[in-house]
Amino acid sequence: MRTTLRRFRLDWLGQFLSQTQAPGLDPQQPVSPSNPLQPTGPEPGPEPGTAPEGGYGLRAVAPALVLVLVGALVGCAGTIPEPIRDPGTTTPLGVSEVQADPNRHIGVRVRWGGTIIAVTNRERSTQIEVLARALDRDGAPRSGSSADGRFIAEVAGFLDPAEYPKDRELTVVGIITGVETRAVGDYPYVYPVVQADARYLWPEPQPAPVYPGPWFGPWYDPWWGPWYGPPGFRGGPWYW
Known part of the structure; x- marks a missing residue:
């Protein structure tokens, strides 16, 4: 009776194991005698190019990496203000080049900028008489760059000189219509003339904020510091 019952239990266990497969168990893989649920060989790893369970593979994150890189490049590039954003001014042309051969460049569309000299x-x-300077990628005159000569931006209608004061930064877009000779001191200076149909007056730079020193405040003695003694003591080098 006991032998029959034991045989029945073994037959039932064999049928159960044949119908049930543990996670990660390969039916063709040899099984450990001590633990039928544990394979003797190494566990199969993830397929090439795929992610392990709970992770992200290279194929999955590649589009996200591309988007991040593109966003970084766009953020680094300066944004040109809408009034002077003109695709017809992609060819760089300096003021000095036009001064050297004015007739060759008449009718060329340019984007020039610099600091205002006079209106x-x-x-x-x-x-508007402008001292030309090289432009940054956002179209603003590059601070600290050397001057590239002078030019005249001619704008139709009236502009108040008070709104375009001396030394303000200005960028214009327009067509070169010719040159005009004016005296700079005793020197006859040749000004390229641009018929400006678009312009942008750059905002004045804001001064850097000034913060109080570390010893300023109602809780500090006015004479406290490295050059003075501790609070209530006037025995520093400036006081005897």
């Missing part, structure tokens, strides 16, 4: 109001237009 002259005429009957139907306003002429």
Whole structure:
């Protein structure tokens, strides 16, 4: 009776194991005699290019990495203000090049900028004399760059000189219409003239904030510091 019962239990266990497979158990893989649920060989790893359970593979994160890199490049590039954003001014052309051969460059569309020297109001237009400087990627005159000569930006209508004061930064877009000779001191200077149909007056730079020193405040003695003695003591080098 006991032998029959034991044989029945072994047969039932064999049928159960044949119908049930533990996670990660390969039916073709040899089984450890001591533990039928544990394979003797190494566990199969993830397929190449795929992620382990709970992780992210290279194929999954590649699109995200591309988006991050593109966003970083766009953030680094300066954004040109809408009024002077003109795709027709991609070819760089300096003021000195136009001064050397004016007739060759008449009709060329340019984006020039610099600091304002003077503003002259005429009957139907306003002429802005500008000291040209190289432009950054956002179209702003590059601070600290050397001057590239002078040019005249001619704008139709009236512009108040008070709104375009001397030394303000200005960028214009327009077509070169010719040159005009004016005296700079006793020197006859040749100004390239740009008929500006778009312009951008850059905001004035804000001064850097000034913060109080570490010894400033109602809780500090006015004479406390490295050059003075401790509070209530005036025995520093400046007091005897």
